[in-house]
Amino acid sequence: MTAASNDQPGFAPDDDAPIPYMARTREYYAAIGYTTPYRWAHYVGAPFQPLSKPLARSRVTIVTTAAPFDAARGDQGPGAKYNGSAKFHSVYDGDASKPHDLRISHIAYDRVHTSAEDSGTWFPLPQLRKLAREGRIEVAPRFFGAPTNRSHRVTIETDAPEILARCQADKVDAAVLVPNCPVCHQTISLVARHLEANGISTVVMGCAKDIVEHAGVPRFLFSDFPLGNSAGKPHDIASQAFTLELALRVLETAPSAQTTVQSPLRWSADASWKRDYNNVASLSAEELARRRREFDAQKEIARSLRETAA
Numbered sequence: 001m002t003a004a005s006n007d008q009p010g011f012a013p014d015d016d017a018p019i020p021y022m023a024r025t026r027e028y029y030a031a032i033g034y035t036t037p038y039r040w041a042h043y044v045g046a047p048f049q050p051l052s053k054p055l056a057r058s059r060v061t062i063v064t065t066a067a068p069f070d071a072a073r074g075d076q077g078p079g080a081k082y083n084g085s086a087k088f089h090s091v092y093d094g095d096a097s098k099p100h101d102l103r104i105s106h107i108a109y110d111r112v113h114t115s116a117e118d119s120g121t122w123f124p125l126p127q128l129r130k131l132a133r134e135g136r137i138e139v140a141p142r143f144f145g146a147p148t149n150r151s152h153r154v155t156i157e158t159d160a161p162e163i164l165a166r167c168q169a170d171k172v173d174a175a176v177l178v179p180n181c182p183v184c185h186q187t188i189s190l191v192a193r194h195l196e197a198n199g200i201s202t203v204v205m206g207c208a209k210d211i212v213e214h215a216g217v218p219r220f221l222f223s224d225f226p227l228g229n230s231a232g233k234p235h236d237i238a239s240q241a242f243t244l245e246l247a248l249r250v251l252e253t254a255p256s257a258q259t260t261v262q263s264p265l266r267w268s269a270d271a272s273w274k275r276d277y278n279n280v281a282s283l284s285a286e287e288l289a290r291r292r293r294e295f296d297a298q299k300e301i302a303r304s305l306r307e308t309a310a
Helices: 021-031 125-133 152-169 182-197 209-215 237-253 272-276 285-309
Strands: 059-064 092-095 142-145 174-178 201-206 219-222 259-262
Touching: 021 182, 021 209, 059 125, 059 182, 125 237, 142 152, 152 182, 174 182, 174 237, 182 201, 182 209, 201 209, 201 237, 209 219, 209 259, 219 237, 237 259
Parallel strands: 059 142, 059 174, 174 201, 201 219, 219 259
Antiparallel strands: 092 142
16 A cells, blocks of 8 residues: 655645644753743643623623833834833733723744734734624623733732632623733633633633643634734734634534634645744754843843832
8 A cells, every 4th residue: 555645636734734832932942041841731621611691791801911012111013022121910901992002022922924013913802892882792891911921820829810800890701812922822721711710701812722722721712823813814804803703603602611613714825934933943053042142131121020010
């Protein structure tokens, strides 16, 4: 029997598959000199809270890892480098009836294949408000910011309970959670688990499939897009509307915990962006050393701000 050929008509390229973010991240940090591999949150089950009322009568909030723009904190514009000064270290909330300028300058979102020009790709509040005007849902009075935190303990014991308390104060029925960078996906997954275990239905909209599924969430809409585009394609309102609609459908119809639905939308016909992301083999020793220096500097800035905030 002859083995199947890699160029079999109709087959997709082998690397046109979801990026293994946990493995890539591990390899990348080892390459720039870190010796202790990061342990990602891992659960084999998840809590599950069916919607307590029809979606049209459900009060829905957004939980985001994007940060409010602050001109005093350095470059946070499209394509800005990782900016430790722009991070926030405690839960915040915002008036969902008003427009907001939220930015992403996280480490390790894809700055090569997307430019972070359109906040509609990471903060779907305008689309949520549109659905509310159409009578499809009720928007909660506030949305919430979840700090991106490598510490599982801080997220689980401090940030997630604080978000839950604010959701309960607003009588929230359901939450749409939208991460950006790799660690954001873990943070958001842990928050989703906590909300769900305490009676609030959740759906995560994300791009890092392995991280979210490793953490074990109740419902997950996976978009196979570069990080930073969990809510749809930039400057493509139809894509953003479809992505949120699909997330709400998953919220409403998932039969059990750990339900993953993949969006049928594709970023492009060319999957080379998946090969490029944190591909250590494509980086020179000089480039790796430069990235280590930059990362250490920004990490120190973020540490100082975190300690000041505490």
